[in-house]
Amino acid sequence: IPIAGVSVLAMTDNDPALARKVSEDVARMVWELRDAFRVEPAPPAEACRLVTAAPGKPVVLNEASDNPGGGGPGDGTHLLRAMIEAGLSDACYGSIFDPETAAQAHAAGAGRTIDVALGGKIDPLHGEPIRMPAYITALTDGRFIQQSPVGRGAQVDLGKMARLVIGGVDVLVYSQGKSQTLDAEVFLLHGIDVMRYKIVALKSSNHFRAGFEPIAHEIIRVDTPGLVSADLFSYPYRRLTRPIAPLDDEVEWQE
Numbered sequence: 001i002p003i004a005g006v007s008v009l010a011m012t013d014n015d016p017a018l019a020r021k022v023s024e025d026v027a028r029m030v031w032e033l034r035d036a037f038r039v040e041p042a043p044p045a046e047a048c049r050l051v052t053a054a055p056g057k058p059v060v061l062n063e064a065s066d067n068p069g070g071g072g073p074g075d076g077t078h079l080l081r082a083m084i085e086a087g088l089s090d091a092c093y094g095s096i097f098d099p100e101t102a103a104q105a106h107a108a109g110a111g112r113t114i115d116v117a118l119g120g121k122i123d124p125l126h127g128e129p130i131r132m133p134a135y136i137t138a139l140t141d142g143r144f145i146q147q148s149p150v151g152r153g154a155q156v157d158l159g160k161m162a163r164l165v166i167g168g169v170d171v172l173v174y175s176q177g178k179s180q181t182l183d184a185e186v187f188l189l190h191g192i193d194v195m196r197y198k199i200v201a202l203k204s205s206n207h208f209r210a211g212f213e214p215i216a217h218e219i220i221r222v223d224t225p226g227l228v229s230a231d232l233f234s235y236p237y238r239r240l241t242r243p244i245a246p247l248d249d250e251v252e253w254q255e
Helices: 016-032 044-053 078-085 099-108 185-189
Strands: 059-063 091-097 113-118 130-140 143-145 155-157 161-166 169-174 199-202 218-222
Touching: 044 059, 044 078, 044 218, 059 078, 078 091, 078 130, 078 169, 078 199, 091 185, 099 113, 099 130, 099 161, 099 169, 113 161, 143 185
Parallel strands: 059 199, 059 218, 091 169, 091 199
Antiparallel strands: 113 130, 130 161, 143 155, 161 169
């Protein structure tokens, strides 16, 4: 859209002058802190190197760019592919939206090995399908009760789910109700105790922190292509009013 960026809204009890002053003060503060808002997540290969070198566990890799809570399709494969190519083990990934693969696993049954084309079915931006053999460890109905401070007590239904072992990674696949991973409950549903794993990968931007910061040794934010990427330079802007920070240099504050 042409009009984008940060806006400040102030509400007062019938005091427009105060509202204007407060909004201008906050806007000025945001402007002065603009560089502090920039984040530099690690590329997938670098994230795999960092997580391998981390001394403790579990280490959380959060793939914010394909966060279903922010509009991502939830079937992105960039991070999982990098984990497999790096030969990571002692790792779990929750979750990838793929009704076709979940149905395939349920039709085959636990204890079988199937050839999958996992994820990457909605659009090419979030990666191509991962075509590999997958061992079916567990099958569930995808229903559990949220325990995170974010949404505690909510009844979650992700439809038919499967726990697949692909390479050295335990991958959770779900089939409905696109959802970011807020806590460890979806892993527990499939027999995974995240505290026993070195690496826990998930799709979420910030809400996962309430459930995982208390138990994570470290959190590494991963930069992959996606609709919810924090890299503002990665988007093909067509209608945006320019110049605008941080995309353009020498942008000045305007009263």
